[in-house]
Amino acid sequence: MSKNKTRDSLLPITIVPGQEFNCRFGTYRHSDFLGIPYGSQVASRNGRGFVHLLRPTPELWTMALPHRTQILYLADISFVTAQLGLRPGMHVLEAGTGSGSFTHSVARTVGPTGRIYSFEFHETRAIKAREEFQRHGILDYVVLQHRNVCRDGFGLTDAVDAKQVQRTVSALNEHGFTDISMYETLLRPYDVNRAPTPVSVKSIRNKLQSAEQGKEERRLHQIATSKAAKRHPETDMNEPAEKGQASFPDSTSGSGNSSKRKHDLPELDNNTDPQVISGQDDRGSKRMKLGESSQDRGEAIVVDAQTPNDVEDTTKEPGASLEIPDLDTSTSTTSMSTNVLNTGISQKNKRSEEDTHHLASELILTQTTKEVRGHTSYLTFASLLPATL
Amino acid sequence: MSSLVAGPSNHIQTDIEDVLQKNSDSISSELLQNRTISSGHTVLFRLPSGDTRSLVIKANQELNFGKFGKFDTNSLIGQPFGLSYEIVDKELRVIPPKPLQDLEETEATNELIYDGQSVQPLSSEEIEQLKKQNTPATAIIQAQIENHVNYHLKTEYSKDKYRKRKEAKFSKSFSTLEPTLYNVNEYWFSKDPSKIRELRSDALAQMLSHGNVHTDGRYLVVDDGAGILVTAVLERLAGKGRLIVINNTESPPTHFVLDNMNFSKNQLKVMTTMNWAYTDPNWNVEYHTDDESERKNEKQKVRLEKRKRLVEDLSQLRAEFFAGDWDGLLISSEYEPYSIIELLEPLLAGSANIVVHHPNIQVLAGVQTKLRQCPQYLSPNITEIWTRRYQVLPGRFHPLMTMSGNAGYLLHTIKVFNNPMANAVENERKLARLAKKRKIMSGGTISVS
Numbered sequence: 001m002s003k004n005k006t007r008d009s010l011l012p013i014t015i016v017p018g019q020e021f022n023c024r025f026g027t028y029r030h031s032d033f034l035g036i037p038y039g040s041q042v043a044s045r046n047g048r049g050f051v052h053l054l055r056p057t058p059e060l061w062t063m064a065l066p067h068r069t070q071i072l073y074l075a076d077i078s079f080v081t082a083q084l085g086l087r088p089g090m091h092v093l094e095a096g097t098g099s100g101s102f103t104h105s106v107a108r109t110v111g112p113t114g115r116i117y118s119f120e121f122h123e124t125r126a127i128k129a130r131e132e133f134q135r136h137g138i139l140d141y142v143v144l145q146h147r148n149v150c151r152d153g154f155g156l157t158d159a160v161d162a163k164q165v166q167r168t169v170s171a172l173n174e175h176g177f178t179d180i181s182m183y184e185t186l187l188r189p190y191d192v193n194r195a196p197t198p199v200s201v202k203s204i205r206n207k208l209q210s211a212e213q214g215k216e217e218r219r220l221h222q223i224a225t226s227k228a229a230k231r232h233p234e235t236d237m238n239e240p241a242e243k244g245q246a247s248f249p250d251s252t253s254g255s256g257n258s259s260k261r262k263h264d265l266p267e268l269d270n271n272t273d274p275q276v277i278s279g280q281d282d283r284g285s286k287r288m289k290l291g292e293s294s295q296d297r298g299e300a301i302v303v304d305a306q307t308p309n310d311v312e313d314t315t316k317e318p319g320a321s322l323e324i325p326d327l328d329t330s331t332s333t334t335s336m337s338t339n340v341l342n343t344g345i346s347q348k349n350k351r352s353e354e355d356t357h358h359l360a361s362e363l364i365l366t367q368t369t370k371e372v373r374g375h376t377s378y379l380t381f382a383s384l385l386p387a388t389l
Numbered sequence: 390m391s392s393l394v395a396g397p398s399n400h401i402q403t404d405i406e407d408v409l410q411k412n413s414d415s416i417s418s419e420l421l422q423n424r425t426i427s428s429g430h431t432v433l434f435r436l437p438s439g440d441t442r443s444l445v446i447k448a449n450q451e452l453n454f455g456k457f458g459k460f461d462t463n464s465l466i467g468q469p470f471g472l473s474y475e476i477v478d479k480e481l482r483v484i485p486p487k488p489l490q491d492l493e494e495t496e497a498t499n500e501l502i503y504d505g506q507s508v509q510p511l512s513s514e515e516i517e518q519l520k521k522q523n524t525p526a527t528a529i530i531q532a533q534i535e536n537h538v539n540y541h542l543k544t545e546y547s548k549d550k551y552r553k554r555k556e557a558k559f560s561k562s563f564s565t566l567e568p569t570l571y572n573v574n575e576y577w578f579s580k581d582p583s584k585i586r587e588l589r590s591d592a593l594a595q596m597l598s599h600g601n602v603h604t605d606g607r608y609l610v611v612d613d614g615a616g617i618l619v620t621a622v623l624e625r626l627a628g629k630g631r632l633i634v635i636n637n638t639e640s641p642p643t644h645f646v647l648d649n650m651n652f653s654k655n656q657l658k659v660m661t662t663m664n665w666a667y668t669d670p671n672w673n674v675e676y677h678t679d680d681e682s683e684r685k686n687e688k689q690k691v692r693l694e695k696r697k698r699l700v701e702d703l704s705q706l707r708a709e710f711f712a713g714d715w716d717g718l719l720i721s722s723e724y725e726p727y728s729i730i731e732l733l734e735p736l737l738a739g740s741a742n743i744v745v746h747h748p749n750i751q752v753l754a755g756v757q758t759k760l761r762q763c764p765q766y767l768s769p770n771i772t773e774i775w776t777r778r779y780q781v782l783p784g785r786f787h788p789l790m791t792m793s794g795n796a797g798y799l800l801h802t803i804k805v806f807n808n809p810m811a812n813a814v815e816n817e818r819k820l821a822r823l824a825k826k827r828k829i830m831s832g833g834t835i836s837v838s
Contacts, residue, residue: 039739041764041808047818052767052805055740057601074598075591079776082594085569088604088627108603109625178486180781185591188773190750190798192757366754366771378779385471385486 010064012056014135025049056136058105065132068125071101075187076379081109083183083381094118100129103142107133111141119147177382184378190366197360424567426468431649433566433576437557441566441576443649451479456520458561470567477561484562497544511536526559549782570624573649574617578793585646586614586721587748589796592774593621599744599801600717607631609715609736611722611729616644618721618746623647623656632660633710635733637724639664667707668732714738720745726800727756734765737804745800753800760800764807772799 013021013030021028026044028051033042038055054060059074072080080102086092090110097103097120106116120126126146133139172180426432428448435441436457444452446462453459458476465474465481474481511533519529533555534540540548566572574590582589588596596618602608602625610632612618619634626632636642641662666672713736720726726745737743743766747753753771760769774796778789 037739037806039741039803039805041805043808043810049818050808052803053740054767054803054805057742059598059601074595075774078594078598079591081598082571082574082590085567085571087570087624105598108601112604113627173488176486176488178488182779182781182786183776184779185774185776187595188775190754190771190773192754192761192771194758364751364754364758366750368773380781383471383486 010060012061012064023051025051058101058108061104061136062101065099065101067099068128069098071099072377073101073187073373075185076377077102077105079183079185079379081105083379086110087114089113092116096120097126097129097144099125100132103129103133104136104138107138107142111138113141115141115143117143117145119145121147172380172382175384177384179383180380181382182378182380186372188372189369191369193365193367194362195365197363424469426466426470426565428462428466430651431568432465432470433568433572433649435564435566437560437562439557441579443568443573443576454563456559457563465565468565470565473562473564475562495545497542497547499542499544499547502539502542520559526556526561529559530555546782568649568651570621570650573620573646576649577615577617577646584615585617586723586746587795587797588614588617588721588746589774589776589793591776592746592796592799593617595772595774595799596719596721596744596746597621597625599799600719600742602626602717602719605629606716607714608633609718609733610634611636611718611720611724612642612644613637613723614721616642616646618719619644619660620646620650622719623652623660624650626656626659628653628655628659630659631709633706633715634660634662635668636662636664661706663706663710667703667710670711711736715741717742717744721747725756726752727759730756730760730766734804739804739806741804743800743802743804746797747800748795748797750798753798756800760802765804767803767805769800769802772801774799 009023011023015030015033017031017034019030021030026048027046028042028044032045033053036042036053038053041050041052043050062071062073062077065071080086084092086106086109088110091114092106092110094103094106094116097118100118103116103118110116118129120129123146126144130139130144133142133144426446428446430446431443432446433441433443434454436454438457442454446452446465448463448466450462451459452462452465454476458479460476460479460481473484473486475484476482516529516533519532530552534552537551540551543551570593571590574585574588574593577585578587578589596602600608602622604625604627606626607630608622608626610619610622612634613636619632622632634642634644647657715733715737718730718733718737718741720729720743722729726747730743730745734743745753745756750771750773757769757771760766776793776796778792780787780789
C-alpha cells in the first residue's frame with residue numbers, strides 16, 4: 001500500500017499491477033510505482049502533474065482514511081497515548097473502533113508485543129475495519145470484536161490497562177474510578193510568509209509633505225509664468241525650461257496626476273533650482289540643505305541613525321533651516337532599518353540610500369491559518385486502582 | 390494466528406479467553422517487572438501538597454518526607470506503582486482510592502463572612518502540640534473545623550475546599566507514581582522546564598506521532614534537553630531498533646532524565662551517542678597505535694586493547710551512520726535547526742519524517758522558509774500545541790484558572806526524492822498553457838490537444 005501526497009491532498013492507494021490511478025494531478029499506471037523507493041516523486045503519464053509516494057504511517061492514514069465516523073486526530077491520539085503511558089507490550093481496550101484512526105496509532109505504539117482489543121457494535125463498520133487491519137498487516141495485534149460493550153461489557157477478565165470510554169464523570173465515579181482529569185487539546189497550524197518590513201509612517205508623511213510643497217511650488221511657478229505670458233503674449237509656455245529652471249513633469253505633460261508626485265522626479269537630476277539642493281557628505285548620510293527662500297516652508301530630513309552628529313552639523317551651516325521631526329533616530333544608535341526619505345531627492349540618491357538600509361527589508365511572518373480545524377471531544381482520564389492488594 | 394472474532398456474542402467469550410491465553414506469554418515480562426518497586430529503582434512520590442519528588446529507593450533505608458512523615462523503604466519494595474499510603478509509625482498502610490464526594494448544595498452564601506476576622510482560634514503552637522502527640526491528621530483538621538468561627542456559614546463547596554487545603558498541609562500520606570515517560574516529563578516540566586528545553590508532554594507525544602516512532606525503527610536524535618527526547622524514543626523502541634544520538638560535547642551527554650526511567654540494559658543497548666565531529670564524512674582522525682613490542686607492561690597492554698576496541702567501535706558506528714536509510718530525525722536543540730537538517734538529510738530514507746521542536750516560533754519560521762525552497766522537503770508545516778485542563782469536581786466543572794502557557798512549536802516535514810523529470814513535465818504543461826493563452830489573445834490559431 002502506498003500513499004501519494006500532492007499539495008496537501010493525501011490519497012491512499014493499493015498497488016495492483018495493471019491498474020491505473022487517476023486524480024486531478026494526472027494519470028498513473030500502478031506498475032510505474034513498483035520498484036521505486038518510498039518518497040519518490042513520480043510524474044504522471046499525461047503530464048498533468050506529479051505525486052509523491054509515501055510510506056504509510058498511522059498519522060498519514062488518519063488524514064487519508066475514508067471516514068465512517070468522526071475520528072480522532074493526531075493531537076488527541078498523541079495526548080491519550082502519553083497520558084495512558086502507552087508503550088510496547090501494553091494491552092489496551094478500545095470501546096468503539098469507529099473508522100480505526102485511533103486503533104492504527106495504538107497498534108503502532110504497543111505492537112507487536114502488545115495488543116489492542118477493539119470493540120465495534122456496528123457490524124458493517126466492524127467488517128470494514130477488519131479488512132483494513134488485515135491489509136495493513138496489523139491484525140496480529142489488533143483483536144477486533146463486533147460487540148456492544150456498553151450493553152454487554154467487555155467479556156474480559158484480568159485485563160490490563162483498561163481504558164473505559166464513559167460519558168460522565170459521575171458514571172466513572174460510581175464505578176470506582178478515581179483521579180479523574182479532563183483535557184481538551186488542539187493543534188494550531190501556522191502559515192509562514194515573507195513580507196517587506198513595514199515602513200515607518202514618517203516616510204509617508206515626508207513624502208506627502210514634499211508632494212504638497214511641490215504642488216505649491218508649481219502653482220506659484222504657473223502664476224509667475226502666466227503673469228509673464230500676459231506681459232509678453234508671444235512668449236512660449238515652455239520658456240521656463242529654456243531658462244534652465246526645473247521643468248516639472250506635470251506642467252509639461254499636462255497631467256495633474258498626483259500619483260506621480262510620489263515618485264522621484266528624474267528631472268531634478270539636472271535640477272539647477274537654487275532652492276533645492278541635495279548633497280551627500282563623506283559619511284554617506286543624505287541631507288537636504290535648503291536655500292533661504294524655502295525657510296518658511298520647512299522641511300523634513302532623513303537622518304542617518306549612525307551619525308547623530310550630522311544633525312548638529314547641518315544646523316550650523318549657513319542658510320539651512322532644518323526641522324528634524326525624527327528625533328529618536330537622531331539620538332539613537334540602533335541599526336534598525338531607518339526610514340528612507342524621498343523629498344525630491346534624485347533617483348540615484350534614493351537608490352543608494354536604500355542600499356545602506358536594506359538590513360531588515362524583509363520579515364518572515366507567521367500567522368495561525370485562517371481556518372483551524374478543532375476537535376469535537378473532551379478527553380477524560382481516570383484511574384482504576386485496586387481497593388486492596 | 391487469527392485474532393478477529395466477529396459474530397454472535399455467545400462465541401466471543403471463549404475466543405477472547407483463548408486469545409488472552411495465547412497472549413499471556415507475549416506480555417513483556419520486562420514490562421511486568423518494571424511495574425513493581427525494586428531496590429535501586431527511581432520512584433516518583435506525590436505528596437499531599439501537590440509536589441512531586443523523584444528519589445532512588447534502596448532497601449533498608451529510612452525515607453523522610455519532613456512534616457509528611459518518615460518510613461522504612463522495605464515496606465515499599467515489592468509494591469506495585471500507583472498506590473496511596475498513609476504513614477503510621479514508620480509503617481505504610483495502603484489507603485483505598487477515594488471517590489469524588491457528591492456534595493449537596495445548601496443555602497449558604499458568603500454574605501456574613503468577613504475577611505480579616507480572626508477565624509481560627511487554634512494557634513500554631515497548639516497545632517504543633519497536637520502534631521507532637523501524633524494526633525492523626527483527620528483529628529487535627531476536625532479540631533480546626535470545630536473551632537472555626539465561620540465554618541458553618543460556608544457553602545458545601547467552600548467547606549470541601551477548606552478540608553482539602555488542610556489535608557494538603559497535615560496529611561501524613563503520599564502516593565507513588567510509576568516513572569513513565571509522561572510522569573517523568575511532567576515532573577521535569579514543573580520542576581525546571583528550561584532543563585528539558587520546555588518540551589511539554591503533549592508536545593513530546595506529538596513529536597513521537599509525527600515521527601512515527603515505533604519499535605524496530607531506526608532514528609537519529611539531537612537532544613540538548615537533558616535527554617527527554619532520547620528517553621521518549623528509547624521507551625518506544627523497547628529494545629529493538631536503533632538510535633544514534635548526536636551531541637555537542639566530547640564526553641557523553643548529560644542526559645540525566647534517562648536515569649529516572651529505570652531502563653533495563655536491554656532497552657539501553659540500542660542507543661549509541663556520537664558527537665558532531667564524526668558527522669563529517671571527510672573528517673578522519675588518525676589514531677596512532679604505538680608499537681606494541683615496546684609496551685610489555687600489563688596495564689598498558691590492557692589500555693591499548695581498550696583503545697583499539699574504541700577505535701574499531703567508532704569506525705563501525707560511523708559506517709553505520711553514513712550507510713543512511715534512517716527512518717526519522719527528531720530535534721530538540723539549542724543549535725539552528727536548518728543547519729542540523731541540512732547536514733543529516735542525505736542520510737535519511739525516502740519518506741522519512743523530520744520533526745523539530747522549539748520554544749520559539751520565530752526560529753521555526755526561518756527554518757520553514759528555507760525548507761520550502763528545497764524540493765526534498767515535502768510540505769514543511771508548523772503547529773502550535775495547545776492544551777487546557779479542566780477541574781473535575783461534582784457541580785464545579787470548569788477550566789483551570791492557571792495552566793501552562795506554552796508547550797512550544799513543532800515543525801514537521803517529510804523527506805522526498807525530487808524528480809527533475811516530473812517537475813519538467815509540470816513546467817512544460819505550464820508553458821504550453823501560457824503559450825495557448827497568448828495565442829488566443831493575439832488571435833492566432835491553435836490546435837486543441
